Structure formats: C-alpha cells, structure tokens
Amino acid sequence: MSDYIFYPGCSMESSAKAYxxxxxxxxxxxxxxxxxxxxWNCCGATEYLSLDITPAYALIARNLALAxxxxxxxxxxxxxxxACYLNLAKADHxxxxxxxxxxxxxxxxxxxxxxxxxxxxxxxxxxxxIINEVGxxxxxxxxxxxxxxxxxxxxxxxxxxxxxxxxxxxxxxxPDELDRLLSALGAEVIDxxxxxxxxxxxxTQIGPDTAFEMIHRLISSADALNTDVIVTVCPMCxxxxxxxxxxxxxxxxxxxKIPVLFFTQLMxxxxxxxxxxxxxxxxxVSAAEAISRVRVQAPKPAxxxxxxxxxxxxxxxxxxRTKTDHTQEAGR
Amino acid sequence: MTDVVSVLDPHTSHTKREDSILLREVSLRxxxxxxxxxxxxxxxxxxxxxxxxxxxxxxxxxxxxxxAGMRDDVLNSNTPWMCVSCYFxxxxxxxxxxxxxxxxxxxxxxxxxxxxxxxxASPPPTAWGLKNSSIDPKKYNPTxxxxxxxxxxxxxxxxxxxxxxxxxxxNVRHFITRLPNMTPMAIGMLTKKGMSPLPPKRIKGxxxxxxxxxxxxxxxSS
Numbered sequence: 001m002s003d004y005i006f007y008p009g010c011s012m013e014s015s016a017k018a019y020x021x022x023x024x025x026x027x028x029x030x031x032x033x034x035x036x037x038x039x040w041n042c043c044g045a046t047e048y049l050s051l052d053i054t055p056a057y058a059l060i061a062r063n064l065a066l067a068x069x070x071x072x073x074x075x076x077x078x079x080x081x082x083a084c085y086l087n088l089a090k091a092d093h094x095x096x097x098x099x100x101x102x103x104x105x106x107x108x109x110x111x112x113x114x115x116x117x118x119x120x121x122x123x124x125x126x127x128x129x130i131i132n133e134v135g136x137x138x139x140x141x142x143x144x145x146x147x148x149x150x151x152x153x154x155x156x157x158x159x160x161x162x163x164x165x166x167x168x169x170x171x172x173x174x175p176d177e178l179d180r181l182l183s184a185l186g187a188e189v190i191d192x193x194x195x196x197x198x199x200x201x202x203x204t205q206i207g208p209d210t211a212f213e214m215i216h217r218l219i220s221s222a223d224a225l226n227t228d229v230i231v232t233v234c235p236m237c238x239x240x241x242x243x244x245x246x247x248x249x250x251x252x253x254x255x256x257k258i259p260v261l262f263f264t265q266l267m268x269x270x271x272x273x274x275x276x277x278x279x280x281x282x283x284x285v286s287a288a289e290a291i292s293r294v295r296v297q298a299p300k301p302a303x304x305x306x307x308x309x310x311x312x313x314x315x316x317x318x319x320x321r322t323k324t325d326h327t328q329e330a331g332r
Numbered sequence: 333m334t335d336v337v338s339v340l341d342p343h344t345s346h347t348k349r350e351d352s353i354l355l356r357e358v359s360l361r362x363x364x365x366x367x368x369x370x371x372x373x374x375x376x377x378x379x380x381x382x383x384x385x386x387x388x389x390x391x392x393x394x395x396x397x398x399x400a401g402m403r404d405d406v407l408n409s410n411t412p413w414m415c416v417s418c419y420f421x422x423x424x425x426x427x428x429x430x431x432x433x434x435x436x437x438x439x440x441x442x443x444x445x446x447x448x449x450x451x452x453a454s455p456p457p458t459a460w461g462l463k464n465s466s467i468d469p470k471k472y473n474p475t476x477x478x479x480x481x482x483x484x485x486x487x488x489x490x491x492x493x494x495x496x497x498x499x500x501x502x503n504v505r506h507f508i509t510r511l512p513n514m515t516p517m518a519i520g521m522l523t524k525k526g527m528s529p530l531p532p533k534r535i536k537g538x539x540x541x542x543x544x545x546x547x548x549x550x551x552x553s554s
Binding site: 010011013014015017018039040041042044045046047048049050051052053054055057058059062093094097098101104105107108109110111112113114158159162163164172173197198200201202203205206207208209210213214243244246247250281282283284301302304 | 361362363364365382383385386413414416417418419420422423430432436437439440443475476477479480481483484487491492493495496499502503507510513514516517519520521523524525526527528532535536537540541543544545546547548549551552
C-alpha cells in the first residue's frame with residue numbers, strides 16, 4: 001500500500017459523486033492509499049486565470065502549501081479531475097520555472113502564514129499513477145469480470161495530455177494510456193480519433209451553440225464507430241457529453257443516446273464491485289443497457305419529468321426518419 | 333512600466349515604442365517565458381482551434397495585432413474569451429508560444445481596460461461605465477467575463493465552487509430564454525446526480541484564504 005496526497009476537487013463532492021465513489025472503490029484493491037488534503041480550496045478552474053492571474057495562482061498554491069505541510073513523507077498529489085490536475089501542475093511548474101513569479105506567489109501565501117517550495121511535490125492524475133506506478137499487471141490481477149463485448153471509446157479531453165509539463169503521457173494528441181487500461185479490463189477498445197478533442201469546457205455557459213457543435217462532433221463520431229460507452233477521466237467532460245447530450249440533440253434534431261461513464265466506474269465493474277456502489281444511475285443517459293452486456297445489472301437513472309406532448313395539427317403521420325436513424329441501423 | 337520603456341531604443345519612433353510596450357506588457361504579465369514575440373505567422377494555432385469559428389480574429393491575427401501595437405482592437409476582440417483552453421495550439425506552435433496562457437493574460441488586460449466601475453470578483457452590473465477610452469463595452473463577450481466573475485465570487489465566499497448556484501445565477505442573468513430547455517437538466521442534477529441545491533460548506537481557512545487573495549491582488553496591481 002503506498003500513500004498519496006489526494007486533492008478531490010469541488011466536482012467530486014457535487015456533480016461527480018459517481019467519480020468519487022468509484023475512485024475510492026478501485027484505489028483500495030490497487031493498493032493506492034489516498035490521504036485527502038485537509039481544508040483544500042477550489043482550484044479556480046479556468047475562471048480565475050481569466051480574471052486575475054496572481055490571485056488565481058495564489059488560490060491554487062494554497063492547496064500546494066497545505067499539501068506540503070501535510071505531506072508526511074509523501075511526494076505525490078493525485079488529482080482525478082483534469083482541470084484541477086492541470087491547475088496544480090501549472091502552478092508548480094511556473095513557480096519553479098520563473099523564480100520571480102514563484103517568489104511573488106509565495107509573498108501572497110505569506111499573508112496567510114503559508115509557503116510552498118516549488119518542485120517539492122509531483123502533481124499527477126490518477127490514470128497516470130495507475131498506468132505508470134501501479135502497473136497494468138496489478139490491474140489484471142484484480143479483474144474478475146472482464147468487460148468482453150463492450151465497445152468503449154476512450155476519451156481523455158484536453159487538459160490531461162496537454163500541455164503535459166511532466167511529460168507523463170505517450171503523446172499530446174493521441175496517447176494510448178487509457179486504451180491500454182481498458183484493454184487490460186478485457187474491453188473492446190475503439191481507436192477513437194477525437195480522444196483528446198475538446199468537450200467544450202465552460203462554453204455551455206457562454207456560447208451554447210459553440211459548445212453544442214463541439215459536443216456533437218464527439219458524440220456523432222463515437223456513434224459512427226458503434227460505441228457502447230464513452231469513457232472519461234474528467235468531471236467536466238463527463239458533464240458536457242452526458243448531461244448536455246439531450247440539449248445538443250435538441251439543437252441538431254438528432255437522437256443520440258450514448259452513455260458516458262468515468263473510467264473508474266468500469267474498472268469497478270471489472271473488479272467485481274457492485275454497480276450501486278460505483279455511482280451508476282447518476283448519469284443522464286442510462287448506462288444500464290450497455291452494462292447488461294457484461295451481465296451486470298446497473299441501476300437506471302431517475303426518470304425525466306414527463307413533458308407534455310405538443311398536439312400536432314393535421315393528419316397523424318409517421319415520424320420523420322432522421323439521418324441518425326439510418327446510420328444507427330446500418331451500424332448495428 | 334518605466335523599466336519597459338527604459339530598455340527600448342530612445343531613437344525609435346513613438347509608434348514603434350508603443351508597439352513594443354504592448355508586446356512587452358503581455359510578455360511580462362504572463363508567467364514563465366511565453367515567447368509571445370516569436371510568432372512567425374504560420375497559422376497553425378488558428379487551424380488547430382476548435383472554437384476558432386466563433387472568434388473575431390484567429391489567434392495568428394491576434395499575434396500580428398499585438399506586434400502592430402493595436403491595443404484597443406486586441407482588447408475589444410472576443411478571441412481570448414472564446415478560447416476553450418484546450419492547448420492544441422500551445423503544443424503545436426513551432427515557436428513554443430504559450431498561446432493559451434497568453435489568452436489568459438489578454439482576458440486580464442481586457443477586463444482591466446474596463447475596470448473603473450468594475451471591482452473584480454463581485455456580482456457584476458450589466459453595463460460597463462467607461463471614460464476616456466476607445467474600449468467598446470459591447471465589443472467583446474461580457475457573458476464569458478461574467479461567468480468567470482460569478483464563479484470566483486462564489487469561490488471567494490465559500491472557498492469552494494458552487495455549481496448549481498453558479499449555473500442558476502448565470503443562466504437567469506444571461507440566458508433567460510433558454511431556461512425552459514434547461515429545466516429538465518436542472519431537475520436531473522438534483523434527482524439523478526443527487527446534487528444539493530444548498531451552497532457548499534465554507535472551508536475552515538476562509539480568513540486565511542481571504543488574506544492571501546487580498547495580498548495577491550495588491551501584488552498584481554503593483
């Protein structure tokens with residue numbers, strides 16, 4: 001059992017509880033001990049950097065300072081959210097790289113009686129630790145229910161492989177770490193061409209049309225490749241592809257229904273954990289049917305509130321066939 | 333900014349000096365070595381940009397405009413606000429320009445140019461009062477800046493982000509017509525994801541965080 005310093009990030013406590021639960025469930029059998037940083041604060045996502053650079057880095061660095069204080073001999077922070085991971089890594093990188101900048105941030109930290117020694121801690125994402133520290137052999141040892149027959153599109157998003165200050169991934173645009181992990185679980189892994197393209201990030205809140213376009217690219221590409229499940233490593237990606245899939249469908253008059261899960265949820269299934277304890281049922285597009293392919297019964301999400309159907313004027317006509325219906329039928 | 337001016341050749345024309353000041357300012361305000369002055373106008377950035385179609389100017393144009401000293405045009409452009417921070421341009425740039433980080437700096441500068449009535453990180457008013465500037469308040473994306481401000485206002489009050497509150501406040505303010513379409517999702521957030529509609533619990537070190545951020549803001553403007 002090796003211990004790591006753990007920075008969960010805000011989403012894990014609200015919109016991505018499924019990620020939190022499944023991370024906890026898979027880390028234990030892999031021998032990853034997680035010591036949560038006490039009294040951590042939000043990393044500021046991409047928002048604080050847009051407003052005010054120095055306070056933004058100071059906000060991030062308070063977490064690094066807390067981690068250093070509480071490290072107890074550990075040297076690695078694990079952050080499972082890509083945005084948190086990049087922010088922590090970025091602050092450490094620039095404080096180390098640019099000494100004057102590092103001093104400025106430490107001057108701000110000193111106002112709260114804190115200090116961080118740049119370069120003292122390594123900031124890593126859980127995926128990287130599982131692949132490069134724990135190793136795939138250990139993962140395979142734990143697989144009791146191989147995911148055979150499940151076609152998975154591995155989706156990493158942007159902030160994990162780029163800019164990759166620590167040079168931990170095989171490529172900045174088409175890395176294979178997640179593919180190798182899913183293969184070790186016995187799944188049928190799709191070589192997903194858009195695996196590091198953008199999910200739209202905060203554009204759902206700023207320029208929805210732009211966001212829907214970006215979500216559509218990913219979902220329609222996955223659909224054309226007969227994907228059963230898209231797997232993500234980031235709460236923001238999961239939220240955009242899953243919770244906004246319905247609004248994207250409305251926008252483009254399509255009818256895609258591809259479940260989007262966290263990689264740890266599928267690891268948990270392969271490790272024989274109960275679906276209930278892995279946060280299944282909290283997704284908008286139900287994964288229950290896809291998961292039934294590996295003979296696991298997963299809880300379905302709560303039903304949507306019934307929407308009153310509009311009465312169509314004129315004679316009753318069969319519904320129009322959309323382009324999507326054709327491609328889906330042809331593919332299956 | 334006196335140190336910037338002093339390093340410039342006193343014999344250069346006023347315009348040239350202005351150009352260099354803008355480029356140097358961006359460079360100085362971006363952490364690390366951004367290489368912002370190294371652009372060779374190859375256009376790889378714009379060609380790699382997933383949200384480029386929504387931008388007033390491609391990133392390449394922005395770098396040319398910076399070099400030409402077109403301060404107001406750059407700070408009026410929606411380009412930095414449409415950046416989704418995907419870092420494709422950053423890793424592909426043959427000159428190793430930290431483009432995403434430069435976009436953050438430009439967002440900072442764009443807000444600063446509109447600042448007199450706008451305290452950072454408080455719930456913003458809908459109109460910007462501006463004096464003695466050709467910065468056009470309408471010509472950039474206030475929705476983006478506003479989203480950041482509301483997000484950070486919550487972080488500065490709780491130490492944590494508050495997703496449901498943020499989405500609620502922001503959408504009522506900017507996308508009132510979208511609310512019917514958003515409602516099923518909002519309900520799903522509570523019923524499916526089990527999210528709490530209440531604000532997060534404040535972190536214990538709220539005072540400490542406040543002092544750190546206060547000092548950081550002083551250092552930023554000094």
